[in-house]
Amino acid sequence: MKRKFEFAKGLIREAGAFIINKMMDKMQIQMKERFDDLVTNIDKEVQDLIISRIKDLYPKDNILAEENNVRHEWNKGNVWVIDPIDGTVNFIAQKSDFVVMVAYFEEGVGRFGLIYDVMNDVLYSGGGDFLVYRNQEKLSPYKKKELHQMLVISNAKMFAENDHGIADLVSHSLGCRNYGSAGFSMGRVLNGQAWAYFSYVYPWDYAAASIMGETLGYQLLTLSGEKPDFKTRQKIMFFPTIDEEVIHQFIQENKK
Template identity: 45%
Template sequence: MLNTKLEFAKKVVRQAGGFIRQHLSDDLEISEKTHFDDLVTNLDREVQEQILTQILSTFPKDHVLAEENDVRHDIKDGNVWVLDPIDGTTNFIVQRDNFAVMLAYYESGIGKIGVILDVMSDNLYWGDGTSAYKNEAQIHLTVKPLRQSLIGVNTYMYRTNAGGLLDLSHESLGVRAIGSAGIEYVNILEGKIWGYFSNLSPWDYAAGAVLIAPFGYITQQIDGRPLAFEGRQMMMSVPSNQLDKIKAYIK
């Protein structure tokens, strides 16, 4: 059954990516959510509806937790799909690049499936928590020490030293800011960044956490508590065997 769901997840995410690329030259309907820099488009909502409809018609007993339209289900209650139809909406609007479709599947709060599509490169990253693949190739990842690495950051947390992130950054080769959690997780899987620190909602980290777990990564609140899978939380995805070292900076 899990394999059926994994193939389903890969299929609907790839379809969504194709749909978005087909509509790349359309005039977008852009709306502000909370502030002029917090945007949503008609495509975010259409892609969510398409995937949500397919989930509920294929697996009618399952539930959905998704970014748009207040689709919220408790992650611990049964089989829950976690969906971000377009992650990095500002990049999508401004750059038509550096955005992702993300879909995860959890059973009673345990991550079972993670899928991220880098839409413009059309590379699909997928896994079940024990291994991960880029398209058809299994991913192998050797994590380097922080001092030989770059880290992905939320720029507000970086500049205000939230959780000690600025202090930690001085122990690295530098910080990078891309504007899409999905692409940051892709960059972890590609070995381009060592870890990722941000202030995120469940649909931003649900798929990524499953995808990077096989390589010894832990995804948790920056203070070490588990993620709540509701609301926004300051979080990090880091190599668990380097947690002790970064505790001098990250609190």
């Protein structure tokens, strides 16, 4: 497993270098389901690069990825979950605050995850049998803090509508932040810069963080309190397991 983990760390940095080299080229931008749901040729090319490298070395492994309808069930066999550019709108509009994410599962058991903040050259990696690092810094498991001492990160629409009571919870914290990238946001939770993250996302958006988070004392659930299905877009929360009582105090099905 260590060999596969080291391969993944090299691969995600290679993907980041590929993105940087392509950034000055003219991008081809397409709309998916709505005007702010975008994909570029670089998203697709990065995904192709990652899949090609994996298949060259591990031809029997399977892929679940964001682009081009690459869909293998996450809990059947050896499965790599890939988000080639998470925060594509940020990538297009700002050239920053986007990440590449890779997660690896065996029969539904998370072995490791990686989140690479390309422009800041920050790699979160580990989980499963591995300690979690932010570059060379070992991250410590979550230590309980009071909610009023912490920031919360939330999808803007969900916060504005007080979805499941998110705004009620935030009112007892230092405030709300929104970064436009699930991986970028959950990296801040893993690093202790935010207490929790709430959003409406797909499996490739949360797979890597869910593996690393479990090692550090976090859990990822739907807003209804269930394990995500790793198939569809769902409203999720990523928070410290020992603070589950605080979550139950504010996040409730009938709140809106």
